Amino acid sequence: MKSVEQHVLDLLELVAPIDPVELGLIEAHGAVLAEPVTSPVSLPHFDNSSMDGYAVVAADVAGASPENPVRLPVVADIPAGDTSATTIRPGQCARIMTGAPLPGGATAVVPVEWTDGGTEQVSLTRDVSDGGAVRRSGEDIEAGAEVLREGVRVGAAEMAVLASVGRRTVRVRPRPRVVVLSTGEELVEPGRPLGPGQIWESNSFMLTAAALDAGCTADRYGFIGDDPATVLETLEGVLPQADIVLTTGGVSMGAYDAVKEVLSRQGTVRFEKIAMQPGMPQGFGTVGGTKTPILTLPGNPVSSFVSFHLFVRPALQRMRGLPAEPPPTVRARLTAPVASSPKGKRSFLRAVLEHDHAAEGAGRAYTVTPVARQGSHQLSALAGSNALAVVPEAVTELAEGSVVEVVKLPDAY
Numbered sequence: 001m002k003s004v005e006q007h008v009l010d011l012l013e014l015v016a017p018i019d020p021v022e023l024g025l026i027e028a029h030g031a032v033l034a035e036p037v038t039s040p041v042s043l044p045h046f047d048n049s050s051m052d053g054y055a056v057v058a059a060d061v062a063g064a065s066p067e068n069p070v071r072l073p074v075v076a077d078i079p080a081g082d083t084s085a086t087t088i089r090p091g092q093c094a095r096i097m098t099g100a101p102l103p104g105g106a107t108a109v110v111p112v113e114w115t116d117g118g119t120e121q122v123s124l125t126r127d128v129s130d131g132g133a134v135r136r137s138g139e140d141i142e143a144g145a146e147v148l149r150e151g152v153r154v155g156a157a158e159m160a161v162l163a164s165v166g167r168r169t170v171r172v173r174p175r176p177r178v179v180v181l182s183t184g185e186e187l188v189e190p191g192r193p194l195g196p197g198q199i200w201e202s203n204s205f206m207l208t209a210a211a212l213d214a215g216c217t218a219d220r221y222g223f224i225g226d227d228p229a230t231v232l233e234t235l236e237g238v239l240p241q242a243d244i245v246l247t248t249g250g251v252s253m254g255a256y257d258a259v260k261e262v263l264s265r266q267g268t269v270r271f272e273k274i275a276m277q278p279g280m281p282q283g284f285g286t287v288g289g290t291k292t293p294i295l296t297l298p299g300n301p302v303s304s305f306v307s308f309h310l311f312v313r314p315a316l317q318r319m320r321g322l323p324a325e326p327p328p329t330v331r332a333r334l335t336a337p338v339a340s341s342p343k344g345k346r347s348f349l350r351a352v353l354e355h356d357h358a359a360e361g362a363g364r365a366y367t368v369t370p371v372a373r374q375g376s377h378q379l380s381a382l383a384g385s386n387a388l389a390v391v392p393e394a395v396t397e398l399a400e401g402s403v404v405e406v407v408k409l410p411d412a413y
């Protein structure tokens with residue numbers, strides 16, 4: 001059987017970073033920069049006031065105090081956006097608003113709080129030094145300087161930087177388009193009545209949500225039955241919309257495992273057993289003339305959930321042009337024993353990870369409690385779990401208090 005690590009490596013080799021495109025700023029949200037971004041101009045672009053107040057020659061207000069205010073004539077009124085290129089002479093001042101260009105001749109701004117707010121004449125009751133309340137041109141960004149590195153994900157802060165250096169569009173690797181297709185003759189759309197032997201379909205919803213959480217766009221195709229011809233036809237039909245296809249079901253040893261049957265015949269997808277539980281049967285390869293990557297996940301809901309976090313997520317990160325790191329792990333003490341774990345397979349137990357600040361110094365900050373129902377069909381405990389406790393391949397049981405590696409699930413960071 002193949003190791004978990006080897007399978008991750010194989011998937012990282014299968015997928016490649018998506019080709020860059022030029023996108024408008026809002027469209028680029030969640031995409032990854034494929035160019036370093038520089039500023040064409042210095043920012044601030046011009047000297048301006050950081051306060052509402054009065055632009056002055058600092059020397060004119062030397063020694064000003066509430067007892068000895070300095071009175072100056074107000075020769076201009078300068079709102080933000082003012083284009084009149086005002087200047088003042090010594091002995092004069094101009095009323096000025098935050099962000100407004102500093103008038104020529106002024107060396108500082110006295111905040112309005114330190115004045116009587118006059119419009120013809122103003123009393124200034126505090127002195128200021130040269131440069132006080134002035135934002136100098138270039139003090140944030142020098143013209144030509146790099147403001148964002150290539151490979152950075154465009155979030156809210158990056159969006160602000162892009163706009164502030166005047167960009168309308170940016171070259172990025174867009175969010176990968178993930179198409180999710182489940183298979184199984186027993187599946188019924190939630191909201192419709194269940195017949196005998198049927199279950200409500202959940203995997204495609206889970207994977208669509210997980211792919212969105214992972215920074216992709218996701219298209220829930222839904223589900224189809226176990227007819228091999230339909231599986232192939234459907235897969236070919238979704239290719240134009242897909243940078244990667246995820247399927248669930250039909251990849252184990254059953255007689256009607258259609259995904260495995262048709263894709264084995266195509267010869268472009270490998271089906272393997274990974275030394276893990278849940279999630280042992282996995283397939284990966286490409287479909288169609290487009291050679292679109294496809295990952296075929298097992299049908300058991302918990303298996304496909306675990307497969308997503310261990311295998312799909314790193315592959316999606318690579319497609320985005322981000323470091324394809326494994327999910328973060330911490331070491332934690334088991335609050336309960338693990339009665340049995342299969343020899344030769346790495347177990348991933350759904351668990352609740354808790355952090356205790358008070359125990360930080362003693363190296364016991366984290367505890368982990370595996371949930372009671374661990375069957376790969378048992379979904380009930382999945383939503384309450386925030387982690388997967390790892391039982392190594394060689395270990396078959398663990399005492400309470402044992403320290404184990406724990407994979408943190410994304411919602412928990």
Ligand code: AMP
Binds near residue numbers: 183199202299
């Ligand atoms: P399979 O991998 O197709 O043999 O399916 C394994 C188990 O997972 C079976 O009990 C299926 O009914 C169940 N299953 C498969 N696909 C889904 C799905 N999309 N949603 C919920 N359960 C599923």
Ligand code: MG
Binds near residue numbers: 183184185250299
């Ligand atoms: Mg099935």
